[in-house]
Amino acid sequence: MQIGQFNRLRVLRESDIAYVLTDGTQEVFLHKKEALKPYANNEEIEVFLYVDNIGRITASTKNPLATIDHPGWLQVVSIQHQYGAFLHYGMVKDGLLSKDDLPLQIEKWPHVNDWIFCQLKEKKNHLFVKQVARKMVRETLQPQTTLAVKTTVEAIVCYFLSDGLVLFTKEGHELFVHYNQTRKDYRLGETVEARILSVHDNHEYVASLIGQKETMFDVDSQRILEYLQHHNGQMRFTDRSSPEDIQAAFRMSKGAFKRALGTLYKAGLILLNEETTQLKT
Numbered sequence: 651m652q653i654g655q656f657n658r659l660r661v662l663r664e665s666d667i668a669y670v671l672t673d674g675t676q677e678v679f680l681h682k683k684e685a686l687k688p689y690a691n692n693e694e695i696e697v698f699l700y701v702d703n704i705g706r707i708t709a710s711t712k713n714p715l716a717t718i719d720h721p722g723w724l725q726v727v728s729i730q731h732q733y734g735a736f737l738h739y740g741m742v743k744d745g746l747l748s749k750d751d752l753p754l755q756i757e758k759w760p761h762v763n764d765w766i767f768c769q770l771k772e773k774k775n776h777l778f779v780k781q782v783a784r785k786m787v788r789e790t791l792q793p794q795t796t797l798a799v800k801t802t803v804e805a806i807v808c809y810f811l812s813d814g815l816v817l818f819t820k821e822g823h824e825l826f827v828h829y830n831q832t833r834k835d836y837r838l839g840e841t842v843e844a845r846i847l848s849v850h851d852n853h854e855y856v857a858s859l860i861g862q863k864e865t866m867f868d869v870d871s872q873r874i875l876e877y878l879q880h881h882n883g884q885m886r887f888t889d890r891s892s893p894e895d896i897q898a899a900f901r902m903s904k905g906a907f908k909r910a911l912g913t914l915y916k917a918g919l920i921l922l923n924e925e926t927t928q929l930k931t
Contacts, residue, residue: 804843
């Protein structure tokens with residue numbers, strides 16, 4: 651019997667609550683709640699095998715969202731930092747994506763309701779979830795549509811590279827976002843709105859995660875925005891700061907600094923307090 655996959659098994663007998671199935675050597679239970687119809691002894695049926703909450707191999711007639719051979723988008727249902735992330739793959743028991751397979755920085759771990767493209771892996775007669783390689787996403791998801799430049803699309807953060815992020819839409823469009831086209835840190839599985847900058851072959855795109863209105867800012871406003879992004883969204887500099895402090899931190903005059911703050915405030919991106927300036931969240 652192969653767990654994490656569909657198996658064709660024979661009905662051996664019927665009990666009060668389940669059908670007992672066999673491959674000729676081993677036996678597993680198919681709960682009657684899962685039966686698609688009454689089964690006769692010796693009838694052959696196709697079932698998915700998984701490991702239940704108490705470690706037993708169990709049969710199901712449900713279609714899993716991913717198998718050992720076929721990956722799919724799985725949703726995060728809980729995070730336990732000592733173990734990793736648990737994802738729902740269609741069975742009663744959720745699958746564990748080990749902390750060893752998650753980013754080293756906890757801040758980049760997925761949150762509940764995020765999505766990761768995964769397949770099942772069998773290890774020591776237990777099932778686990780594992781994120782697939784970028785190449786497998788391309789091979790599995792083959793979108794039928796083309797995204798147009800300047801349009802915005804919903805995509806999911808899938809991979810972190812040295813120079814940027816790789817996103818995929820649920821349909822399979824691959825988007826590369828250079829870090830200079832971001833304004834904050836992102837986490838694995840996060841859903842974002844990406845703006846298409848250019849189109850390449852095979853449904854590969856270059857995109858930006860900077861809002862359209864932010865690209866219209868002058869150099870001074872961009873500098874302040876980037877400073878806030880790299881300081882947890884808050885700084886001690888305000889329109890009351892001394893010209894010397896502003897010059898040392900931003901290489902601009904106090905007048906230019908105040909104009910740039912005004913631009914960001916009118917765009918609805920910052921909060922101006924007496925002692926601090928904060929990014930709106």
